[in-house]
Amino acid sequence: MDYSKLFQFSDSRVLVIGAGSGIGRESAIALAAHGASVICADSDETTARATAALIGGAATPKVLDVLDHAAIRAAADEYSDVSALVFTAATNVRKRIVDYTMDEFDRVLNLNLRSSFALIQAFAPKMALRGGGSIIGFSSIRAFTVEPGQSVYAATKAGLVQLVRTAAAEFGPANVRVNVIAPGIVETPLTSQIKDDQEWYSAYAQKSALGRWSKPEELAGAVVYLASHASTFVTGSVLMVDGGWTAVDGRFDPPNS
Template identity: 60%
Template sequence: MTVSDSVDYRAMFRLDGKRALVIGAGSGIGRESALALGALGARVTCADIDLAKAEETAGGSGSDSAATLLDVRDADAVAAAAAALPDLDVLVFTTGRNVRKRLFDYTTAEFDDVLDLNLRGAFHIIRAFGAGMVARGGGSIVGMSSIRSITVEPGQAVYAASKAALVQLIRGAAAEFGPAGVRVNAVAPGVVRTPLTDPIFAVPEWQAAYAAKSALGRWARPSEIAGAVAFLASDASSFITGSLLCVDGGWTAVDGRYDPPR
């Protein structure tokens, strides 16, 4: 018998019996991530700053799902949520804010708002929930970064800086939590059709430019990002930590879209 003969490859993608929390589950990628984890057998708690939307997602995430109100900018609220979920196996957070303005037009207040949610909020989340996972000796944390952590365009400098810093925060957590068996990874979506990107999608030139930049020539669906989240949450990724998984249709791999003549 070889080593592979003893592995149940179907089971390693399952999340049966796992307790999961998805922060930002009210819409978009967070919502689809919660639905994906629930479909794979996890007991999902859906957290969002909009409780009604979290409850709506929980309604489709399985009979054992629950919803809770959470503002990750509030360190005390995050700590209380972590205390209320002492047996957490999977943590996914997709919260984020983007103010698309050029640097000369940015206000200090807008800069603070973006960093407060995208980076400080992630700091609260990783510390509070990571502590419990480290104490129990296992778990998977998945944070939502962006292709803007790698590549940028005018009007995205502050958002890009926050998402790049998030990747390094996640890598640092992976280094510190790894000896306890806790994995910490980031997902970097490309352009995804969600309510947050509807204003971009509504401009034909902008929509087409973004679609053309990727190798696949289209925008992503939230469910396509949720598949990557589910993989990182499962035992199928048991030797992956400190990684940035780009789910961008080839955006960060392709340099230009000109197809030279043969």
């Protein structure tokens, strides 16, 4: 075993969906830094091109709407040779259950869970035919611990965990690995509502063992790991990258006895 090549992606192509900003952008940059040719996909052409430009010659921009099932299948045909698929696209509507409209329910469900199902359904068989690959989705701490106003988002993120576990079981014999990363609170456009409220922002910071929010680049290492040869026996797993949020119960330090 040549351990020096565990994180090398020479001659490998990877597809990052949601590469236009936040975690997706940093993941694309990190994978390219390890030698991968990266397809930077996003529904926004401008941001997809911007990320590809940051990376340079090893990157290709791609406009992809994951709510378009036909577009996903076309992308799976076009990029049937990718060794890894990363998808980060998600949305949230922070409302209590009684205030939710069914249109809002459908919007969150379709982007967070339906599109994830469609991506796995389209890409996993292609990877199986090529002898294997890695599929990496993004769940959340909200799959495991919730608060008021997070009902639908939390349900989709919990659903994604079980979807990935099932996909890992079904495609494992073909050497296709399927995992999710579960971030804590990350400074991305999705959390701008919280960042704009200092009391809310500070309360979240104190929930983690590290006492702060994470930056998008702090998730990129987990993506590289799950896409790499270093994780060839990891599938059906949830990799927590939450600063200890789900490990720590409470913020009070009892006095010494």
